[in-house]
Amino acid sequence: MTGLRYWQVVAVGLGLPGLFCSCRQSPPDIATSPPSIVRAAPASLNGLAVIEQVRRFLEVGPRDAGTPGAGRAAGYLLGELQRLGIRAEIDEFKEVTPAGRKVFRNVIGRIGRSGGKIIVLGSHYDTKSGIGAKFQGANDSGSSTGLLLELAAVLKTVPPQETEIMFAFFDGEECNVSYSRNDGLHGSRRLAQMLVESGASGNVAGVIVLDMVGDRDLTICIPHNSTPGLCSAVFAAAHEEGVRSKFSQSRSEVLDDHVPFFNAGMPALDIIDFSYGSAPELNDYWHTEADTIDKLSAKSLEEVGRVTIRLLNNLLENKKGVAR
Numbered sequence: 001m002t003g004l005r006y007w008q009v010v011a012v013g014l015g016l017p018g019l020f021c022s023c024r025q026s027p028p029d030i031a032t033s034p035p036s037i038v039r040a041a042p043a044s045l046n047g048l049a050v051i052e053q054v055r056r057f058l059e060v061g062p063r064d065a066g067t068p069g070a071g072r073a074a075g076y077l078l079g080e081l082q083r084l085g086i087r088a089e090i091d092e093f094k095e096v097t098p099a100g101r102k103v104f105r106n107v108i109g110r111i112g113r114s115g116g117k118i119i120v121l122g123s124h125y126d127t128k129s130g131i132g133a134k135f136q137g138a139n140d141s142g143s144s145t146g147l148l149l150e151l152a153a154v155l156k157t158v159p160p161q162e163t164e165i166m167f168a169f170f171d172g173e174e175c176n177v178s179y180s181r182n183d184g185l186h187g188s189r190r191l192a193q194m195l196v197e198s199g200a201s202g203n204v205a206g207v208i209v210l211d212m213v214g215d216r217d218l219t220i221c222i223p224h225n226s227t228p229g230l231c232s233a234v235f236a237a238a239h240e241e242g243v244r245s246k247f248s249q250s251r252s253e254v255l256d257d258h259v260p261f262f263n264a265g266m267p268a269l270d271i272i273d274f275s276y277g278s279a280p281e282l283n284d285y286w287h288t289e290a291d292t293i294d295k296l297s298a299k300s301l302e303e304v305g306r307v308t309i310r311l312l313n314n315l316l317e318n319k320k321g322v323a324r
């Protein structure tokens, strides 16, 4: 870990009453004063720390779903969450795919208070199969996986008292042949189904999926099939972070890990930069051996990470919730 990460918190609501007073006033009534709510400051997310997370994760090697590499990646993510003191587990399941029956593993970490409102932060961690022996998948899916690990490290220092934040590392996002009911989105479909079947989906205040967020030329394009209230919220957060020009709304739909939640009626958002190449619109790094860590930018990762923390804080303060 670098020495550059610094922990900073913001006090929301009452702030720090009495800290600078002359002490002539009577002390606040502790029993009746609402407590100060402390949230993680967006500025405590450092891009160099995220790049380091990505670099270490990529050392695990190729992680195509159903291979021993994917199992090693799941074990690595579990270990990292546990090292942070986050309660975490691997949800292992089997599904039939066009390439035969495969084992998938979602890695789930939780902080905050369970039993009430839930906010899911998600990223897939598997790589697309069949690209080539040198395929790293640095941006797809290393960037969002490393960012989610660093978000977990930052948010763990100030877990919300009233909400559960779920860090969901999805397996099997990539399809073998083409996206269908049994090809691709395996991990996210599994978690969405579990939330519905347990009755918890009604408590989900937002599912925020991160994917391909490390490109130097950051152009986040929120797909049309995202919940409008969350789209407005992410644009407001990007504005507050001074990076609104790097976020736009697409007229197109994207099949990504937010879709199973969105289709099940949960508010869901996909933060994705789908333009990843040597020139704008070329996309020649995507799903090729050119998707290497030297193409990634600490600044982009930091900007997306800070917007995500601000969005999360705003959702935590929003008592009414986002319209579904």
Ligand SMILES: [Zn+2]
Binding pocket: 128, 140, 174, 287
């Ligand atoms: Zn991909």
